[in-house]
Amino acid sequence: MIKYILLALLLININLNASDIRLERYANTKTWLQDADSNADSAYNLGYTYDVKIKDKKQAIYWYKKAYSIDKKVEALNNLGAVYNDLKNYKEAIKWYKLGINVEDGYSAMGLALLYEENLKDYPTAIKYYKKAYSLGHIGAAYNLAMLYHTTLKEYPNAIKWYKIGTDNKFNESPYNLALLYEDNLKDIPNAIKWYKKAVKLGHYKAINNLTLLLKNKDLTLATAYVIAEIGNGYTKKETLEYLRNDWKVDEETIKKAYKLQLKLDIPKHYKGGI
Template identity: 90%
Template structure:
């Protein structure tokens, strides 16, 4: 008798999802529904559709759990943690994130670190899981940990260590943030210049502005060269020259010298449109 009741409940659930007209707006959902009770990918895709597109967290949870029950689909663990986190059910979120960590999922470790930092304000535990995410290959974990040390905990030596780790993995914003730390917090101008240049090498246009402002008082021509090199990265030639002439009070001769100088700078991109 119990078997028949369970079967009836399962059929009711399938029929409810099959008749969910919200799914009709999205490609492939009809195909996924046909085998979602035995195919983990189909179940996961339905969960993702409900989660991200339809915003029905209850149905998202059902299908993510279904995907995990079929073949222990790892992606479902992180997503379940994220859904419960969105619902502010932190106990369940922690449970599913930890299941993901147990199978070496870096995204789950990252999600759990963010939960402890942003929602629970438990910074020691956040640090623990950022480090775990980093050990599992999540690039963003090193950067987030550096930011936590930098902006929240004011532990600058640790921030430097983790910004450098993030930079070594190619995280674009790490070099720029490290330059800011050296400039504003530690008043270490040589290292600020060094890291602005590294940020420029990664194509960070903000670093051109930061470096130019840092150099302005001691070497106006070089500072102006960096400003000119940034033409096209948010500001036109006309806007840039107006800024240099009106705000910085740079004379025409210095602007011409700076234009030629920036063509020789060891940077990824130069402005070649003339002055």
Template identity: 35%
Template sequence: MKIKTIIKLLIIAIISLNLTACEDNKSSNNKKEEKEVKITSSLPMPNVKDEYINKYIKLSQLYDAKTDPSAATKIGYAYSEELKDYDKAIKWYKYSNSMKPTGINSNYMCYAYQMKKDYDEAIKWCKKAIDLGNKEALFQLAYTYREKKDYKKAEEWFIKSFKSKDKDAAMALGYLYTNYLHEYKKAEKYYKESVKIKDLEANHNLSRLYHHHLKDDVKASAYAIALIENKYSKNSVLNILKDKWKIPNNIIQKGYELQLNSDDFPIKYKGKLDLDEN
């Protein structure tokens, strides 16, 4: 190969490398410029009392909240949960929302309005949270409807929450059917769903449901006895069954055997019952 040809090839290679480097630098500069784009709010940033800084609200959060909606949401959450100042929490949530609406922020806003008993506003923000993909807001919306005494709407949204795998929804449905809609077989169904995940309160509620509404004292006894040494003492459970509810010993014994031998009871009391001693 001639020397001139070799030199030409080297020049072409060097030019190509320089062009590639320029493109890389350009790409790097573009990314840097993208990172430097700041999110701004159409609302003024709410003020924070000096005595709250680094006690309830980190100074770094306050600085970041100028351009970071998640930092603003965290400040709102501190006002809500630490200071119980829901008006100020809402101001911070709205400030965050004006930078970038998020499902988490809207769900927190729903809760803050719930606490203020402004249910129409709570419903509006819960629905925004759901539209933004926040599944927790399904439960919050159902709860808001329940507090507003719109029990059929509450039922509709608790069921959606249950289908979304919210672990608290089954208990809420059981409570709704027992105390508001008075559909006791449906209450039984959903309390049993809570029992499956070892919700001890579901056992307690089922026991009351069977005694007061479904009139099945064997099952009432069984669900109560399963709580012995898991939630309550043996004496306290037997005092309710025998003295308060007046359930005979032979029925209580059947309940003891039911919870001991049935797969419907993920928690059990396996100790001695000693009914004659109580």
């Protein structure tokens, strides 16, 4: 009987640590397997392969824990939290995320905030951990926190505050969504225009569409300039000029002025191909 038990344990160990045919399609996995019992990076890489590519969460958990046990590899903590979150084992997810936070991992704090917001609908605790994530250097947490205040809690002053913080960190979704808040929720068009411009400056080209529609009846030349600046960014010169001439009814003189104006706009990319 003891013989069979020992054999079963041996087979389990082989199954966990020997080459898995599913790994063969991925580069470097054979090398990682050779030293994964003592090399945290190799163990982590195996965990990541099982987690993201093979979608075997059980094996991912095994190797992430192995990586952490070898030298307290911080990345494994956030990933363990995420795997348990995917499995809806929130108790374990919270445990591992908190271990990550204890060693000042901003990604773990971000993951925990998302868990409380999206899965547990515990918004006060989500806010707590978004703020913690931001304090640990995760700049995306400012945007998520602003979105929570904006779309879920309808606390617009707090949303504005955190969108501005996100903008200060050059997170271009922040000024874009702040502009949407001013336009759609507060009906404050001057501020909407101001923040769409900031979003465009940070490379958020979707903001140009919203901005031009607000500017069209206020300053046609400026609105046309922003449209011309989009040439080559998903729109051809022919398409853009036809749109301006046929849909907006912009005259040729205004188009020429707008072309020169867009060359001076404070945006990441200008169209220099002429009209």
